[in-house]
Amino acid sequence: GESVGLHLPTLSVQEGDNSIINCAYSNSASDYFIWYKQESGKGPQFIIDIRSNMDKRQGQRVTVLLNKTVKHLSLQIAATQPGDSAVYFCAENEEYGNKLVFGAGTILRVKS
Amino acid sequence: IAGITQAPTSQILAAGRRMTLRCTQDMRHNAMYWYRQDLGLGLRLIHYSNTAGTTGKGEVPDGYSVSRANTDDFPLTLASAVPSQTSVYFCASSREPWGYGYTFGSGTRLTVV
Numbered sequence: 001g002e003s004v005g006l007h008l009p010t011l012s013v014q015e016g017d018n019s020i021i022n023c024a025y026s027n028s029a030s031d032y033f034i035w036y037k038q039e040s041g042k043g044p045q046f047i048i049d050i051r052s053n054m055d056k057r058q059g060q061r062v063t064v065l066l067n068k069t070v071k072h073l074s075l076q077i078a079a080t081q082p083g084d085s086a087v088y089f090c091a092e093n094e095e096y097g098n099k100l101v102f103g104a105g106t107i108l109r110v111k112s
Numbered sequence: 113i114a115g116i117t118q119a120p121t122s123q124i125l126a127a128g129r130r131m132t133l134r135c136t137q138d139m140r141h142n143a144m145y146w147y148r149q150d151l152g153l154g155l156r157l158i159h160y161s162n163t164a165g166t167t168g169k170g171e172v173p174d175g176y177s178v179s180r181a182n183t184d185d186f187p188l189t190l191a192s193a194v195p196s197q198t199s200v201y202f203c204a205s206s207r208e209p210w211g212y213g214y215t216f217g218s219g220t221r222l223t224v225v
Binding site for chain 2: 049105
């Protein structure tokens with residue numbers, strides 16, 4: 001079946017550096033993508049989303065890039081802080097689909 | 113504070129017992145979902161409901177049932193628990209059933225022994 005996946009299961013970065021978390025998806029019909037952050041013992045929290053008619057979207061310290069040609073999604077976190085340490089999930093949704101498909105997640109560890 | 117409330121927070125359950133996980137949202141969202149989260153497998157959809165009175169099967173529905181009698185509540189029932197149902201269960205909701213900005217609850221950690 002269609003699925004999303006992540007290239008790196010664990011990413012360690014120094015505080016203050018930029019982080020890049022990658023995601024590959026396989027469903028070419030997917031047109032909406034979301035990044036979630038999950039801290040230990042909590043549910044996933046929405047970070048940022050992007051529709052397939054865009055290739056870049058910026059939020060506060062975060063940027064999502066979408067490359068539909070190679071079906072690749074990335075989350076960039078600027079000036080990574082200890083509070084950014086969490087598991088990050090990408091998720092995709094086919095147009096008018098009724099569910100999100102999540103990747104397995106990437107652990108981000110921020111070293112002080 | 114608007115959001116999703118799940119109960120219980122955690123539970124240890126004997127195999128063969130029946131268990132209902134509760135989920136209530138106060139955001140008047142139309143769609144609700146149940147996911148299970150297992151290490152290395154991410155979040156997998158168990159059941160969903162696009163609107164009150166309707167439900168559907170997700171990726172891993174076997175052994176679970178749901179009901180949606182009203183907009184706010186979406187309980188998940190394990191009729192006869194088995195150890196493979198040991199997991200963390202998350203309830204989620206969205207304003208409309210095409211996935212924009214799911215809101216998740218804090219989860220229920222269930223251990224079946």
